[in-house]
Amino acid sequence: MLHLTQRKANINDVKTIIELLLEDDLGKTREHLDLSEDSAYLKAFHLIDQDPNQYLMVIENSDEIVATCHLTIMPSLTFTGATRMQIEAVRTKEKYRGQKIGQWMMDAAVDYAKSRGASIIQLTTNKSRPRAKNFYDHNGFENSHEGMKRYLK
Amino acid sequence: MLHLTQRKANINDVKTIIELLLEDDLGKTREHLDLSEDSAYLKAFHLIDQDPNQYLMVIENSDEIVATCHLTIMPSLTFTGATRMQIEAVRTKEKYRGQKIGQWMMDAAVDYAKSRGASIIQLTTNKSRPRAKNFYDHNGFENSHEGMKRYLK
Numbered sequence: 001m002l003h004l005t006q007r008k009a010n011i012n013d014v015k016t017i018i019e020l021l022l023e024d025d026l027g028k029t030r031e032h033l034d035l036s037e038d039s040a041y042l043k044a045f046h047l048i049d050q051d052p053n054q055y056l057m058v059i060e061n062s063d064e065i066v067a068t069c070h071l072t073i074m075p076s077l078t079f080t081g082a083t084r085m086q087i088e089a090v091r092t093k094e095k096y097r098g099q100k101i102g103q104w105m106m107d108a109a110v111d112y113a114k115s116r117g118a119s120i121i122q123l124t125t126n127k128s129r130p131r132a133k134n135f136y137d138h139n140g141f142e143n144s145h146e147g148m149k150r151y152l153k
Numbered sequence: 154m155l156h157l158t159q160r161k162a163n164i165n166d167v168k169t170i171i172e173l174l175l176e177d178d179l180g181k182t183r184e185h186l187d188l189s190e191d192s193a194y195l196k197a198f199h200l201i202d203q204d205p206n207q208y209l210m211v212i213e214n215s216d217e218i219v220a221t222c223h224l225t226i227m228p229s230l231t232f233t234g235a236t237r238m239q240i241e242a243v244r245t246k247e248k249y250r251g252q253k254i255g256q257w258m259m260d261a262a263v264d265y266a267k268s269r270g271a272s273i274i275q276l277t278t279n280k281s282r283p284r285a286k287n288f289y290d291h292n293g294f295e296n297s298h299e300g301m302k303r304y305l306k
Contacts, residue, residue: 027231030231030232039234041233041234042234045234047228051206056230070229070231072227074225075197075201077167077174077194077197077198077223077242078174079184080193081194081196081197086239088227089230089231114305119304120303121305124301126298127299136301140303142304143300144280144301145277145278146277146280146286146298147297147299148276148277148289148295148297149273149275150274150294150295151295152263152267152274
């Protein structure tokens with residue numbers, strides 16, 4: 001029986017979050033576990049942690065982190081001055097998959113969006129992840145846009 | 154002959170920016186020109202203006218605003234602690250289209266991304282805008298993701 005709670009990540013969680021990113025088929029090609037003092041991960045964590053519009057969420061089962069996502073609040077002029085929330089870096093720990101933890105986390109993310117006055121939630125999902133897309137379809141997301149990325153040298 | 158410059162928008166530009174949003178086929182179904190004191194547009198402008206990770210860009214030809222886009226800097230853990238820049242609300246004034254102003258603005262946005270240390274630029278484009286998608290293809294964006302939106306009540 002799972003007992004799930006969510007909270008804002010702290011610096012002691014960074015290693016565990018990177019491990020979750022590394023479990024992923026795409027993530028394992030991009031990430032590594034170097035957390036030396038000047039690591040880009042720790043610098044990025046501090047930027048996220050200090051920004052009131054960033055919420056790096058971890059989901060715990062008892063005291064174990066089992067899932068994570070990164071939420072960004074974005075004020076905008078469009079849609080009559082709507083606040084948007086963007087969801088990135090959604091991951092569930094491999095051995096905990098298939099237990100609806102992703103659904104629990106999505107519901108927690110929606111609650112967070114509402115608490116921040118957001119009226120639009122947006123995300124992109126890699127076209128190589130059809131099951132993820134089905135999950136978002138099921139959660140009321142419209143597949144109305146192309147998601148485009150450009151990598152700078 | 155165009156003489157284009159870019160700068161951060163100020164509060165006196167908000168009406169002109171809304172007019173640009175209203176010229177758009179999708180935008181005209183979403184926006185209106187109510188800029189009374191307590192307008193959601195002005196509240197949103199102040200949130201954008203005060204946030205160092207938001208840059209609402211206007212492009213001027215001499216002293217006339219001819220295009221706009223909204224840039225958001227997002228620190229992230231993924232891609233080894235990469236900083237991302239998101240582009241939203243890209244619009245060129247109708248009577249100035251076809252003069253490569255969009256290209257000039259994209260180049261200015263890329264310069265801004267580099268000045269902020271971003272290594273990934275991302276955006277979504279509505280599937281009803283094939284010409285916009287072609288423009289982003291041409292500018293080195295990979296169409297690797299589905300862009301999904303959920304509207305909260």
